[in-house]
Amino acid sequence: MNNNQNINRELSKSYFKFGLVVICITLAVFAYKSFFGYRDVRMYETYDNCTVTTSSKQHRGSKGAMITTYYVKVVCEDPAIVSSEADDTDEETQPKESRMKVNINYNSESDSEKEDSAVLFSDHVPYEYYKLFRNYSSSKVTMYTTDWGRHYPVSTVDCDKAKAERDYRKLDPPTGTQFLLGIFGAIGLLNIFLGLKSKSVADNYSSDRVYVPDFAFKDKEDALAGMAHARIQREKEEEYRRRERNDRGFY
Numbered sequence: 001m002n003n004n005q006n007i008n009r010e011l012s013k014s015y016f017k018f019g020l021v022v023i024c025i026t027l028a029v030f031a032y033k034s035f036f037g038y039r040d041v042r043m044y045e046t047y048d049n050c051t052v053t054t055s056s057k058q059h060r061g062s063k064g065a066m067i068t069t070y071y072v073k074v075v076c077e078d079p080a081i082v083s084s085e086a087d088d089t090d091e092e093t094q095p096k097e098s099r100m101k102v103n104i105n106y107n108s109e110s111d112s113e114k115e116d117s118a119v120l121f122s123d124h125v126p127y128e129y130y131k132l133f134r135n136y137s138s139s140k141v142t143m144y145t146t147d148w149g150r151h152y153p154v155s156t157v158d159c160d161k162a163k164a165e166r167d168y169r170k171l172d173p174p175t176g177t178q179f180l181l182g183i184f185g186a187i188g189l190l191n192i193f194l195g196l197k198s199k200s201v202a203d204n205y206s207s208d209r210v211y212v213p214d215f216a217f218k219d220k221e222d223a224l225a226g227m228a229h230a231r232i233q234r235e236k237e238e239e240y241r242r243r244e245r246n247d248r249g250f251y
Helices: 003-036 079-098 111-116 127-133 161-171 175-203 220-248
Strands: 041-047 050-060 066-076 118-125 141-146 151-153
Touching: 003 175, 041 161, 050 127, 066 127, 066 141, 118 127, 118 141, 118 151, 127 161, 141 161, 151 161
Parallel strands: none
Antiparallel strands: 041 141, 050 066, 066 118, 141 151
16 A cells, blocks of 8 residues: 555545534534524414404516515404503514514505504515415414514414424524535535545555556566565555554544
């Protein structure tokens, strides 16, 4: 085994180890996030006498293609809730809404309708979140809030945090985190590919020859002597590496 073969075998091992470590860490983080959630949410309140409406609008984009925008709106018609919501809006809700991404009242309402009802949620949403409420029939709606103050309805009344967080993923997909995990996964796969390539290069070297550029044996006896010398040298190198691995604790 010559030096080039040794170098490529060591490179192959290093690439494999690094690639496997990166992929294992990436998969572990992805599994943890998928199971425990990407965002911390908590139940805000469950409201009765609510109406959930969904709608969609089509408009032409800048490049001429038709784009469909989906909307979900939740209105509470309980007078007691309306009065308390008005007080909360003056004191607490308004600062939170200023941090919301979007809060659009896309349906025009008369003054009498505004006095008799409170809009709990009104926003344009992704299609996957829109589908959750397309056939919503219950008069009760459970509202959750994120750790940064965004209120949103969930598709199941009084559901647990895990279900509410999965609903929020459809409202606000964690594309940034998933993109970052994808980059790390690609780095791991690239290192495994480089490890396979280095191993292939090492396997292409013959174990019974010493590669010297532009060298030729004079006769058969010299060739046999050179091959014997190469075997002895290879055995010495393997014994040296074996002792070195034992000293470092690798087997």
